[in-house]
Amino acid sequence: MSQTLNASPRALREAFYALSTAQDIPDAKLLDDLVRQYPQFGAELTEFAVAIAVDSLRGDRIIEAAEAAIDPNVVSPAVSRAMSHFQNRLHAVTTGAAQETSARANVSDAPNPFSGLSRTEFRGLAGRLNANAVFVGKLRDRQIDPDTMTSGFRKRVADELTAPLNAVVAHFAGRQPIPTGQYFKAEGKPSIGAQQSFEEAVRNSGLTEEQQRFLLGL
């Protein structure tokens, strides 16, 4: 369903659509039928059916009212960004641009798996990685050349984030974010800084010798 990060498998997406479109609120018979068709997704379908039932409490009226209040002459920033995403992806797909470039453009738009972490969780992650917040900040901001990271390190990060490995790898491979503020104190416009190698990042983040040994040994 979601294409940008950790999309659910096709069969599960199909089952979700079937569950959502068959009735306003699913009942036991519908859920049982779908679980029989997709026994491997029994738990997910049950969770999804419950979520639909809770969601239906909102009713359509409030959503209708929100739609009716739209000014169709105004394109919001969110819609503008989505259109930009659409045009970029469409261009990449239709022109047959190099697959790697396309994937890179895509993942750069993908959510950052570090972005949902609260300050406490961020520190907790640093602790579990036997690192510190400076180093994890470099991971978050894609300041480390992904080609220099070991596979063991990537896997450890994915495990500690409880995120799929491919999502974490995709994050590291994405473009570094450019500051998007309108005003800058510096004379020049902000630009993307050069990436450090994994070893450089480990050596230059204020980590103890033991922490450095641990991370480089992953």
Add this chain to the structure above:
Amino acid sequence: MARLLTKTESDGTPYIRPPGVETQIDEASKLSLADLRGRLLITDRAAPRHLRSECLVHLVREGRRSCDQARMNVVLPILLGRCEANLRVTVADGAIPDAANLRQQILDDLTELFVMDGSGDFPDELDFYECKFNKAFRALRIDAVRRAVRRSKRSIDVAEMPELEVKSMPDAFEDAFAKVSEAFRVLPTQEWDAYREPFLQAIEALPPDEREAVMLVHVLGYKEESEDPEEETAATRCNCTGRTIRNRLTRAAAKLSRFKEDL
């Protein structure tokens, strides 16, 4: 006549658009770009000339197939605008961490379906949206929220409900659950609108296992448990015992009982 859909039901029956959507598609496909723009300005779903989202999906897909950039650029922003309005209600700020980014991700996901239409591992995924747009979009949204919550390892952030004493235990529990079931039966009424938000908050504030037990038994209609090993029940769905389900229901009822008089 609009191109036939390729998606089929599990028994092989092809998906068919509702007749009203077919009629709109036939009509809208013949409109000039200028006339189409005019129709897209109508936002009231009840207005006779309002174009349904199912129809807009079809127009964008046809634009994608025929490389008609102008048509896509006219129709898709309107469709996305409707989705954004929906998301502002259903993925509201404060209800879930990083809601703005999640809304953006869902909009991007929707555009991705158009990009990959006719290819990839699910080439006819948009057929669902041409039949029942709002329900298909609900599936996309709930799946995205579900995964985002899982990623952040947090529960949906909702108002804490105070623990309430239940004076006459069995009666109060039965009454609370009767009101839960009743709430779903009276959903579309104006009377319900007054209680919608607090009731939704109360349900969302329940711990996931209690919420699941309440919904499975009192909304989806499962028995708590059964002596028949073949019968699916709330207990089998949750992979636990009937006693566990009853305990969860008891705890949930105590929290929901405050609504027994309001609803």
